[in-house]
Amino acid sequence: MMLFGAGSGHADDKGLWIADDPQRTAQHLYDPCRDGRLSDGKPRTCAEIRRMYGGTRWGDWPDPDLSLDACSDGRVSDGRPRTFSGLLGSYFAFANTHPMIAFATVYAAAVFVLFLLERYIPYERRWLLSDGETVNDIGHTLATKGLLQLAGLVAAVFPMYAATLQPLAALKFGLWPSDWPMVVQVALAVVIAELGLYWAHRIAHEKLFFWRFHALHHSVARLWVINTGRFHVADSLFKLAMSQIPLYCLGAPLHVFWWLGAVTAFMGILTHCNVDMRTGIFDFVFSTPRLHRWHHSKDLREGNMNYGENVVIWDLIFRTYYNPNRPSSIDIGIKGQIAPGFLKQLAQPFTKEGVRQILGRPSRGS
Numbered sequence: 001m002m003l004f005g006a007g008s009g010h011a012d013d014k015g016l017w018i019a020d021d022p023q024r025t026a027q028h029l030y031d032p033c034r035d036g037r038l039s040d041g042k043p044r045t046c047a048e049i050r051r052m053y054g055g056t057r058w059g060d061w062p063d064p065d066l067s068l069d070a071c072s073d074g075r076v077s078d079g080r081p082r083t084f085s086g087l088l089g090s091y092f093a094f095a096n097t098h099p100m101i102a103f104a105t106v107y108a109a110a111v112f113v114l115f116l117l118e119r120y121i122p123y124e125r126r127w128l129l130s131d132g133e134t135v136n137d138i139g140h141t142l143a144t145k146g147l148l149q150l151a152g153l154v155a156a157v158f159p160m161y162a163a164t165l166q167p168l169a170a171l172k173f174g175l176w177p178s179d180w181p182m183v184v185q186v187a188l189a190v191v192i193a194e195l196g197l198y199w200a201h202r203i204a205h206e207k208l209f210f211w212r213f214h215a216l217h218h219s220v221a222r223l224w225v226i227n228t229g230r231f232h233v234a235d236s237l238f239k240l241a242m243s244q245i246p247l248y249c250l251g252a253p254l255h256v257f258w259w260l261g262a263v264t265a266f267m268g269i270l271t272h273c274n275v276d277m278r279t280g281i282f283d284f285v286f287s288t289p290r291l292h293r294w295h296h297s298k299d300l301r302e303g304n305m306n307y308g309e310n311v312v313i314w315d316l317i318f319r320t321y322y323n324p325n326r327p328s329s330i331d332i333g334i335k336g337q338i339a340p341g342f343l344k345q346l347a348q349p350f351t352k353e354g355v356r357q358i359l360g361r362p363s364r365g366s
């Protein structure tokens, strides 16, 4: 991190400059562009940058009108104030940790409550028994989430990474209605992102090339709150790209992405939980446990339906909505075999033999 007039020092864990002489730190100017300037030409201290990037509660994240240019090209080109367009992941470097901790705490509490409800009012009692996959489930959840964090870190550490996004940034049309109430913006983001999620998910079921990755998620013989995040990292990246790039091009501000992530995280644990809950009319709006159980059915007439991750609007429009008037399926899983062990599961889609096992085809050797 280069600073002008800062003297000697080092970058802290948020990527902010800390001078060796603490007296000077607060006066030092932070230069995210590495050319000694901010986009509006206004110098800012570290403390100000911290305030700008680090909210302490939801909704406090970077101001959409923030004029700091995160420098997709390493320079301030026209001095025009911009939204935080360069890189999605930079907040990992700039935001203080409180929102992350708050989110993680609420999320862990929700998982715990669902875990308890699963024991009191399970939809399927057999699904309370271990399938020997819990460690792998957690491993895939952490790998997928960790990859996102890593992408953010890479984006923050290497500004050149952002330069590769420049053509994307140029696609931004600035159509996003930033002046609408936040709740409406988030609802809009959920529906737009869902279109990408829907097609990524549907393609993953209909094209063998993508199914080889998605099959891991469907290989479970029980549904419960812990296997919500059991996705192959390649599957997750595909979904992420399909769902978030349109929002990025529309110019959605960063905190909308945060809220979208929160909605998706909570809907995920809900759709997978083994709790016998009545969802009634919500089945026509949200992806509920009832609808998602059909999606996990071994019977492909049921399983290749209900692709919605958060909401079901695109299933309704593209005629893949499935909600017959009977209890949803408990006969779930795939016809093929998933490798035992976390690393083998990650590698399996990349070998011919592995793909044959996933598809349930006879091995070459047999």
Ligand SMILES: [Zn+2]
Binding pocket: 201, 205, 214, 217, 218, 295
């Ligand atoms: Zn699926």
Ligand SMILES: [Zn+2]
Binding pocket: 217, 272, 292, 296
């Ligand atoms: Zn699922």
